[in-house]
Amino acid sequence: MPPSPKLKFVVENDTFLRLIEVVLDPSAAEERVAAFAHFCLHDLADFRGWCDSIRARAKNLYPSDVRLVDSQEELLTNLPSATVTVIEELSFGPQEVAAAGANLRFVQKYGFTTRNIDQAACDSAGAKVLTIRRRANISTAEQGLMLMLALARQVTQNANLISNEQLRNAGYQPTTYNRQHTPNGNWARIPGMITLYQRQLGVVGLGEIGRELALRAIALGMRIVYHQRTRLPAQVEEQYQATYVTLDELLAGSDFISLHLPRSPATVNFIGEGELSVIKPGAFLINVSQPNLVERHALQRALESQRLGGFGLDTFYEEPGDANDPLIKFPNVIVTPHMGGSPRWNSLDDIEEVIVNLSRLLA
Numbered sequence: 001m002p003p004s005p006k007l008k009f010v011v012e013n014d015t016f017l018r019l020i021e022v023v024l025d026p027s028a029a030e031e032r033v034a035a036f037a038h039f040c041l042h043d044l045a046d047f048r049g050w051c052d053s054i055r056a057r058a059k060n061l062y063p064s065d066v067r068l069v070d071s072q073e074e075l076l077t078n079l080p081s082a083t084v085t086v087i088e089e090l091s092f093g094p095q096e097v098a099a100a101g102a103n104l105r106f107v108q109k110y111g112f113t114t115r116n117i118d119q120a121a122c123d124s125a126g127a128k129v130l131t132i133r134r135r136a137n138i139s140t141a142e143q144g145l146m147l148m149l150a151l152a153r154q155v156t157q158n159a160n161l162i163s164n165e166q167l168r169n170a171g172y173q174p175t176t177y178n179r180q181h182t183p184n185g186n187w188a189r190i191p192g193m194i195t196l197y198q199r200q201l202g203v204v205g206l207g208e209i210g211r212e213l214a215l216r217a218i219a220l221g222m223r224i225v226y227h228q229r230t231r232l233p234a235q236v237e238e239q240y241q242a243t244y245v246t247l248d249e250l251l252a253g254s255d256f257i258s259l260h261l262p263r264s265p266a267t268v269n270f271i272g273e274g275e276l277s278v279i280k281p282g283a284f285l286i287n288v289s290q291p292n293l294v295e296r297h298a299l300q301r302a303l304e305s306q307r308l309g310g311f312g313l314d315t316f317y318e319e320p321g322d323a324n325d326p327l328i329k330f331p332n333v334i335v336t337p338h339m340g341g342s343p344r345w346n347s348l349d350d351i352e353e354v355i356v357n358l359s360r361l362l363a
Contacts, residue, residue, distance in 0.1 A: 010078045011086040013068040019351040025066035043344035058359035093118035097125045136347045140340035141212035144288040147312030151284050152194045197221040202254030210260035214240040251278045258286040269295040276302040282309040288340045291317045303330050314340045
């Protein structure tokens with residue numbers, strides 16, 4: 001029989017935050033533990049051993065009573081006597097502080113932006129707000145940047161084409177330059193490559209992943225514009241060197257457009273026929289968020305008409321997809337199989353940091 005829990009955690013039911021339950025709550029369903037072991041197998045052969053190692057580093061937290069909640073109402077219902085709450089999208093303000101009561105010590109944001117947390121209300125209750133810069137978000141931003149670079153430099157179309165025969169079969173006209181007079185760059189005569197330097201990146205949704213991408217785009221010398229429902233404070237715009245514009249301005253003026261919007265009924269087919277008709281001719285569209293942000297038939301027509309310079313997608317419309325899907329037949333389309341947040345260690349390390357840091361602070 002497991003020992004009685006010491007602490008109460010109320011945790012938003014995010015797919016990765018469920019790991020807190022798996023690690024800290026001995027009553028976690030065996031089916032869930034086995035599912036995570038299967039999920040991590042290709043990067044972590046001994047998932048249960050990993051759980052044990054975290055428990056050993058956070059002995060004062062195990063065992064805990066971990067309550068997973070899906071809504072604001074469930075959060076309020078479960079907060080009484082909680083010591084820690086961990087949230088991502090749910091809000092935490094005066095009502096939640098009051099519901100938690102005197103036991104509340106920490107409000108952990110699963111991310112680094114705290115727009116959904118009332119800092120003053122937490123301060124007044126003596127509850128410290130904690131944040132984490134998530135490795136999985138950084139990795140997803142890297143995936144977006146990789147797609148931008150690969151499309152701009154036509155990497156997937158031309159990788160390993162090193163002989164005249166290969167290049168001619170691919171439709172190129174390789175040549176030999178007179179090295180006494182000219183450089184030998186691009187002897188394959190591959191046209192249409194571009195650089196990211198001084199190009200405009202339009203970020204639709206400058207949230208945590210969008211901001212990570214912006215930081216990397218700044219390093220490449222890109223100009224950044226963004227659009228979302230609510231304009232960000234001036235100091236955030238300055239930090240990410242981002243200018244707020246309307247959606248049509250972003251689409252019409254950007255060389256690269258990267259989508260970072262949450263899954264919701266409001267964002268389904270966010271980019272459709274109308275938006276694709278406004279988009280700058282030759283622009284590259286990148287989606288490392290949700291596939292259904294872009295209406296697939298309108299996308300196919302935009303590629304057929306060559307309105308788009310290219311399209312990069314991580315996570316196809318169906319998983320697994322169809323090898324004969326017409327979208328992946330375009331040479332200027334790159335689709336990767338839901339790799340953005342990988343390897344698994346990114347999210348495992350995020351959860352380990354949250355748990356071990358809370359253990360240290362509660363000690």
